Amino acid sequence: MSDKPAWLRPHGTPWKRGPERLVFENPWIRVTEHAVTAPTGRPASYGVVGFKNHAIAVLPIHDDGTVTLVGQNRFALADYSWEIPEGGAPLDEDPLAGAKRELAEETGLIAAEWREVLRAQLSNSVTDERAIGYVATGLSEGPGVHHADDTEALALARVPFGEALDAALAGHLQDVLTVAMLLRAYHMAREGALPGALARLMLG
Structure with missing residues (x-):
């Protein structure tokens, strides 16, 4: 794969993950709720559908x-x-x-x-x-x-x-x-x- 151009490089601060809670799971997906800190520094709650x-x-x-x-x-x-x-x-x-x-x-x-x-x-x-x-x-x-x-x-x-x-x-x-x-x-x-x-x- 060729080198990425400069404009494709990430900027800023990534999301920071805290504790997570399993909400639902079956053989295909896993739904979790996360306590996070956003790139802006603000605390938040984030739901993620994880695929298997x-x-x-x-x-x-x-x-x-x-x-x-x-x-x-x-x-x-x-x-x-x-x-x-x-x-x-x-x-x-x-x-x-x-x-x-x-x-x-x-x-x-x-x-x-x-x-x-x-x-x-x-x-x-x-x-x-x-x-x-x-x-x-x-x-x-x-x-x-x-x-x-x-x-x-x-x-x-x-x-x-x-x-x-x-x-x-x-x-x-x-x-x-x-x-x-x-x-x-x-x-x-x-x-x-x-x-x-x-x-x-x-x-x-």
């Missing part, structure tokens, strides 16, 4: 420039969401292994080529969740039938990359990792970071 998994996102790009999206009902916002394949990888697991598992479980696909292209912090004011995004190419159907977990009823759609990108820019796809990964792949295609034939198909 990395968020994993996979953009599967087929040889013809199409991408596979997953549709499902999401609970928190009571909304239906079309997304790229996503899931969680335990913090002590190789994230790439988690990405391969999620792609196979949600779509039945396996990929010959994997590239990590994104690291992101999700809602970093209240959670410690970190995301890792991969572009998967050289796709083929895996052995057997894909299977979601026992709370997921998934639908699949294979659409042209440009159509998916347009849907994201129009606000029809609102999952932030899906939007970020589509934009990242568009930039890669424009800048020659993907095979030329594939990039041309993606860009139409």
Whole structure:
């Protein structure tokens, strides 16, 4: 990774953590309340949602420039969401292994080529969740039938990359990792970071 420019360096005083109290815990998250001192020197109380998994996102790009999206009902916002394949990888697991598992479980696909292209912090004011995004190419159907977990009823759609990108820019796809990964792949295609034939198909 290249050296950071000067303007990216931290400034000021970090938050100071005091005692913490566990408020809620399940197999996926841990909610804690912290007594803290803010960078301004003022005392405060801060709640944090701690995640026990990395968020994993996979953009599967087929040889013809199409991408596979997953549709499902999401609970928190009571909304239906079309997304790229996503899931969680335990913090002590190789994230790439988690990405391969999620792609196979949600779509039945396996990929010959994997590239990590994104690291992101999700809602970093209240959670410690970190995301890792991969572009998967050289796709083929895996052995057997894909299977979601026992709370997921998934639908699949294979659409042209440009159509998916347009849907994201129009606000029809609102999952932030899906939007970020589509934009990242568009930039890669424009800048020659993907095979030329594939990039041309993606860009139409």
